[in-house]
Amino acid sequence: MFISTSLFDAGALPREGAAWITAQPPRRQGVALQLERVGKSFGTRKVLNDVQLALQAGEFVAVVGRSGCGKSTLLRAIAGLESADEGRIAVGAGAGSLAASIRIMFQEARLLPWKSVLENVAIGLPRALNAAAATLATVGLAERADDWPSELSGGQRQRVALARALLHEPQLLLLDEPLGALDALTRIEMQQLIESLWLARGFTAVLVTHDVQEALALADRVVVIEDGRITLDLRVDLPRPRARGNAAFAALEQRLLARILRPAAAVAAAA
Numbered sequence: 001m002f003i004s005t006s007l008f009d010a011g012a013l014p015r016e017g018a019a020w021i022t023a024q025p026p027r028r029q030g031v032a033l034q035l036e037r038v039g040k041s042f043g044t045r046k047v048l049n050d051v052q053l054a055l056q057a058g059e060f061v062a063v064v065g066r067s068g069c070g071k072s073t074l075l076r077a078i079a080g081l082e083s084a085d086e087g088r089i090a091v092g093a094g095a096g097s098l099a100a101s102i103r104i105m106f107q108e109a110r111l112l113p114w115k116s117v118l119e120n121v122a123i124g125l126p127r128a129l130n131a132a133a134a135t136l137a138t139v140g141l142a143e144r145a146d147d148w149p150s151e152l153s154g155g156q157r158q159r160v161a162l163a164r165a166l167l168h169e170p171q172l173l174l175l176d177e178p179l180g181a182l183d184a185l186t187r188i189e190m191q192q193l194i195e196s197l198w199l200a201r202g203f204t205a206v207l208v209t210h211d212v213q214e215a216l217a218l219a220d221r222v223v224v225i226e227d228g229r230i231t232l233d234l235r236v237d238l239p240r241p242r243a244r245g246n247a248a249f250a251a252l253e254q255r256l257l258a259r260i261l262r263p264a265a266a267v268a269a270a271a
């Protein structure tokens with residue numbers, strides 16, 4: 001089943017009585033997300049151009065590319081926060097599901113400073129405090145439930161944002177450079193956390209990142225965007241957890257960097 005994003009409520013809540021926490025849901029089947037010839041312009045500037053992309057349910061796809069190439073616009077269009085001018089974006093829940101759900105995480109945690117950490121996780125679901133506490137525990141912050149957001153580090157705030165997203169049991173989790181403001185070590189810890197939660201929960205994930213190593217550490221596929229077009233869709237057939245130092249990882253990193261950094265003239269010639 002496909003649901004046009006125009007009909008999709010990105011803030012949709014689980015039905016009454018729905019299970020909030022599932023330790024190891026089975027992998028879902030089918031196509032989770034399909035973009036067909038998607039185009040988007042801001043004024044005369046074409047920011048997305050003929051974008052074709054299909055994600056299987058449970059897949060983890062990273063989107064990389066130079067600054068300004070259209071990565072965030074693509075994610076925002078998938079979330080329904082921007083409307084595409086051309087083409088079609090369809091979100092499918094997979095066999096047997098009644099409704100799809102999308103959550104998005106940004107570089108800033110966007111927590112409400114006047115609410116406790118636990119209340120922030122439960123935003124939109126104020127009666128789900130027990131489930132929120134359990135979700136907070138899955139991101140390692142059970143002890144900080146009663147603290148204020150201002151008492152947390154940047155990495156901890158992003159954990160809260162992740163818990164807030166996961167409380168809704170999203171089938172599609174969109175990650176817009178969520179680790180971009182973190183120091184290198186915290187970033188790696190967060191990557192490991194995201195990977196373990198993805199493996200346990202089986203949601204489909206789209207990660208926008210500037211960090212090619214982060215993309216290769218997490219994704220099944222890495223998509224390169226150049227001037228609003230997908231110019232490479234690279235499968236990452238490396239065992240998990242990914243060993244960053246090994247030759248196969250380094251070879252893929254070099255391949256991606258060569259594509260991202262090649263001069264604009266080469267991109268035009270290849271189009």
Ligand SMILES: Nc1ncnc2c1ncn2[C@@H]1O[C@H](COP(=O)(O)OP(=O)(O)OP(=O)(O)O)[C@@H](O)[C@H]1O
Binds near residue numbers: 068072073074
């Ligand atoms: N609301 C908007 N109005 C006008 N132009 C916009 C708008 N949003 C984005 N743009 C332009 O669209 C282009 C792509 O922006 P986008 O944020 O998608 O790039 P990006 O690849 O995510 O960049 P970065 O990596 O720097 O975050 C940029 O030239 C940007 O200035």
